[in-house]
Amino acid sequence: MSNTMSDNVLRPDLDRPNSYVGRSLSRAGATRAVAGRGRYTDDITLPRMLHAAFVRSPHAHARIVSIDTAEARQQPGVALIMTGAELAKRVTGPWVGTLTCFPGMKSAPQYPMAVDRTCWVGEPVLLVVAATRAQAEDAAERIAVEWEELPAVADKKRALDPGTPAIHAELGDNLAYRKTIDNGDAEAAFASADRVVEDTFEFGRHTAVSLEPRGVLAAFDKGTGKLTVYTSSQCPHMIQYLYARTLGVPDHMVQIVAPDVGGSFGLKIHSYGDEIAAVAASIQLGRPVKFIADRIESFVSDIHARETSAKARMAISKSGEILAFDIDVLSGAGAYSQYPRTSVLEGTQILNVTGGPYRHKHHRARATVVFQNKPPSSQYRAVGHPIGNTIGEHLVDLAARALGLDAIEIRRRNVFPDDAYPATTASGITIKDMSHQRCIDVLVERMGYAELRREQAALREKGIHRGIGIACFIKSCAPGPHGYYGMGGAPIALQDACTIKLEPNGGIICAVGVTEQGQGTETVMGQIAATALGVPMSSIRVISGDTDAVPYGGGTYGSRAVAIGGEAVYQAARDLKGEILSIAGTLLQAEPGVLDIVDGAVVDRAGGARRITLAEIGRIGHFQLAELPRGSQPTLSHTRRFHLADDLYIFTNGIHGAYVEIDVDTGFVRLLKHWVVEDCGRIINPQLADEQVRGGCVQGLGGALYEHCLYDEAGQLTNGTMADYLVPMAAEMPDIEVAHVLTLSSVSELGAKGVGESGTGAAPAAVMNAVNDALSSFGARVTTQPMTPEVILTALGKV
Amino acid sequence: MSEEMAQISLTVNGEAIARTVPVRQHLVDFLRTDLGLTGSHLGCEHGVCGACSVRVDGRVVRGCLMLAVQADGTEVVTIEGLTDTGEIADLQAAFVARNALQCGFCTPGMLMTAAELLAAGAPATREEIRTHLSGNYCRCTGFHAIVDAVETTLAARLKKS
Numbered sequence: 018m019s020n021t022m023s024d025n026v027l028r029p030d031l032d033r034p035n036s037y038v039g040r041s042l043s044r045a046g047a048t049r050a051v052a053g054r055g056r057y058t059d060d061i062t063l064p065r066m067l068h069a070a071f072v073r074s075p076h077a078h079a080r081i082v083s084i085d086t087a088e089a090r091q092q093p094g095v096a097l098i099m100t101g102a103e104l105a106k107r108v109t110g111p112w113v114g115t116l117t118c119f120p121g122m123k124s125a126p127q128y129p130m131a132v133d134r135t136c137w138v139g140e141p142v143l144l145v146v147a148a149t150r151a152q153a154e155d156a157a158e159r160i161a162v163e164w165e166e167l168p169a170v171a172d173k174k175r176a177l178d179p180g181t182p183a184i185h186a187e188l189g190d191n192l193a194y195r196k197t198i199d200n201g202d203a204e205a206a207f208a209s210a211d212r213v214v215e216d217t218f219e220f221g222r223h224t225a226v227s228l229e230p231r232g233v234l235a236a237f238d239k240g241t242g243k244l245t246v247y248t249s250s251q252c253p254h255m256i257q258y259l260y261a262r263t264l265g266v267p268d269h270m271v272q273i274v275a276p277d278v279g280g281s282f283g284l285k286i287h288s289y290g291d292e293i294a295a296v297a298a299s300i301q302l303g304r305p306v307k308f309i310a311d312r313i314e315s316f317v318s319d320i321h322a323r324e325t326s327a328k329a330r331m332a333i334s335k336s337g338e339i340l341a342f343d344i345d346v347l348s349g350a351g352a353y354s355q356y357p358r359t360s361v362l363e364g365t366q367i368l369n370v371t372g373g374p375y376r377h378k379h380h381r382a383r384a385t386v387v388f389q390n391k392p393p394s395s396q397y398r399a400v401g402h403p404i405g406n407t408i409g410e411h412l413v414d415l416a417a418r419a420l421g422l423d424a425i426e427i428r429r430r431n432v433f434p435d436d437a438y439p440a441t442t443a444s445g446i447t448i449k450d451m452s453h454q455r456c457i458d459v460l461v462e463r464m465g466y467a468e469l470r471r472e473q474a475a476l477r478e479k480g481i482h483r484g485i486g487i488a489c490f491i492k493s494c495a496p497g498p499h500g501y502y503g504m505g506g507a508p509i510a511l512q513d514a515c516t517i518k519l520e521p522n523g524g525i526i527c528a529v530g531v532t533e534q535g536q537g538t539e540t541v542m543g544q545i546a547a548t549a550l551g552v553p554m555s556s557i558r559v560i561s562g563d564t565d566a567v568p569y570g571g572g573t574y575g576s577r578a579v580a581i582g583g584e585a586v587y588q589a590a591r592d593l594k595g596e597i598l599s600i601a602g603t604l605l606q607a608e609p610g611v612l613d614i615v616d617g618a619v620v621d622r623a624g625g626a627r628r629i630t631l632a633e634i635g636r637i638g639h640f641q642l643a644e645l646p647r648g649s650q651p652t653l654s655h656t657r658r659f660h661l662a663d664d665l666y667i668f669t670n671g672i673h674g675a676y677v678e679i680d681v682d683t684g685f686v687r688l689l690k691h692w693v694v695e696d697c698g699r700i701i702n703p704q705l706a707d708e709q710v711r712g713g714c715v716q717g718l719g720g721a722l723y724e725h726c727l728y729d730e731a732g733q734l735t736n737g738t739m740a741d742y743l744v745p746m747a748a749e750m751p752d753i754e755v756a757h758v759l760t761l762s763s764v765s766e767l768g769a770k771g772v773g774e775s776g777t778g779a780a781p782a783a784v785m786n787a788v789n790d791a792l793s794s795f796g797a798r799v800t801t802q803p804m805t806p807e808v809i810l811t812a813l814g815k816v
Numbered sequence: 817m818s819e820e821m822a823q824i825s826l827t828v829n830g831e832a833i834a835r836t837v838p839v840r841q842h843l844v845d846f847l848r849t850d851l852g853l854t855g856s857h858l859g860c861e862h863g864v865c866g867a868c869s870v871r872v873d874g875r876v877v878r879g880c881l882m883l884a885v886q887a888d889g890t891e892v893v894t895i896e897g898l899t900d901t902g903e904i905a906d907l908q909a910a911f912v913a914r915n916a917l918q919c920g921f922c923t924p925g926m927l928m929t930a931a932e933l934l935a936a937g938a939p940a941t942r943e944e945i946r947t948h949l950s951g952n953y954c955r956c957t958g959f960h961a962i963v964d965a966v967e968t969t970l971a972a973r974l975k976k977s
Binding site for chain 1: 818819838840841848853854855856857858859860861862863864865867894895896899908911912913914915917918919920921922923924927942945946947949950951952953954955956957958959960961962963
């Protein structure tokens, strides 16, 4: 096992029955999936079900002159054709993707489908519903739309030029939002610094490419007025709110069911107009309507992310002390700010986290977010962090090179010491319970850093160009109600909840608001509940992803499931345990305090003698209530909610190491090995935590090396297939060694922080530093991601 | 426009099947919608992601690049059939134990492809395993755990034989 458990306070419990925290249990859902018995949205078929297809905009910016649907309506199987203008009349109003916590932010009203003007290639324009998807597509092809093309704004760097037209005239210009941080006295720090290092950066627009595309199956019952929607979603309650409010159905008459979700990564925490249109069609027709995005439409209708240009500099003393950061970021939002989470978080989060591991005092940062005729960008795994970490860690390496310091040494000199918490970073965020120093120590040991440096030097003499990259990071997890969504007015729950019940047979039902996308949420919640209660895992069933069955919650986003949802489970399970022991005490004429629950039975705390099983408590508590004192009203069901009391986030920290080899003739980067040491607080299931880190790393490596939504000047996506948009595959990826330093979070009893995104947030920084370490002997460097062979050969002056 | 149809007869997971299908329907749409075999998934429908991999006459093919009518007279095996015969029970157990899957959407195709490597019965390095699986996209795991699971299963089979 690769874990470094320096202070796992539950470790002494591990030999007890039902102590599942810290154990690598297999996931229950995995046995279904390997047998082909997963049940994803597209696997569900309902009686009289129809299928939806869309006509989408072929232009980045165009006026709809006319639409002719006459021929399409005559096609076989067609049940409904709806234009954007018709849909606009069926919804309660347009969305506006702004939040009040971003003062001065602008966005234009957006309807689910374009009404009279389209603003990106792929924007939905008409919905066709037919008996089969093929028939719906046939009919869609026979719809004639006359377009008047309008000037497109594709390049974000020209979006604010005086001659560039405003995409949304009513906004006056293409500026969505601007944020500035100016803490300390950066100007003076730069003026008096021994050295200043600086660079410019380009980060390509990319997208999530979940293997299962987005999808909805909506079924409106005209008899009861109830709307049921099966959808591949991370956030069922948020979707419930959006469908209800947008389509005029009361929230409590909307049931959202997320069946198996085939990958999500933030893609599936958002609202999409085509999904609204399909649901509206079901309400209109009173029949089930299914819409599953195909891959081509996924590329042009899923949220995009990351498109950023940056200029940044860092001031240092000659002893290698980091004094100040100054960063200026330009972020491309796409055509609208995404409702309800906005498209400005990537840009603003870069300001917060750049240089986040370090003790510098002066921090000036500016983010400018602009509209373009491209799909809306928004939150995607590790929002802003891959960019902020890459910028900060690249500058640290530049400083190390300028001063002749080793990459590890300069970081040791500047990270917050492990005994410095709580602390506030120069960017103004509060950080607690961190372990940069210990993480560096573990990484150096795990990498065999000194030996690796010797190997690198020896190989360089033979003309083999290897590079070692190091990147420290911090990662925001588990947002609280004092943060963006909560203070900004978004209809997104920042709390999460658990209802836990004792059944008559002694079994436990644990219903949670956080959701499962294969990361193991249900297993982990079961481990927490079983441990807190003292019952075997086989006694517990965890339910998630159904708004009819679970208490209100935010779902899974921002690495929050264990830190927020898990704490609710822990507390609810302890409440249930308390009631069970109270009932047992009455029945056994014992003080509850002398009793405990072990292996599904109430036992004497001293000596461990079994006194009464939970099945007996369940039987009496549900059926034979006369055996209890008169007036006793057991609930055997407990709900707890949890949210962060004060903090905006729980931050985690860690460090990555990357080892790469560059073919300087072809520009290809070979990833030899990747190491991660991170501190996600309490680890419930070490294997699942490790696999979150590994999967996250590869998602980050994909963005750093391959993934890029390539747009031409007219705003056309030129590589919208999986043959052209490159994703990381098995052959290109390295083995990834993962280790953990464990510092419990002080803001909850469980002490978990978050683990789902940090790999994605830091891997691009480490691998770019490794590439530049390899290129340093040529005096070359790259600051563009993805680092394609062309980028590397350009840096080497070979193309 | 009336849709052109054709009659096909084939064996799917050992069962004789005769159906009339649209000539433009691809094999996986047929398996999923007509036969309810939803274990084969559609990830890209242009032959890149590998989620639709099925076995046709003993060879793994992209089910989205083959028409149902082209499967006339063939023997098709899907993940459901492969599970029922127990041929890859060891591999499936290794995937579960090693958590070599998260969302599970790629998994049937990944298993189908890995089964081919295992059936060849030859030793393979981690790099060779990675190369063999390089036509199957997984967004969740980062591949490391998948390579571990295949490596473990292969080693156990080689030891047994």
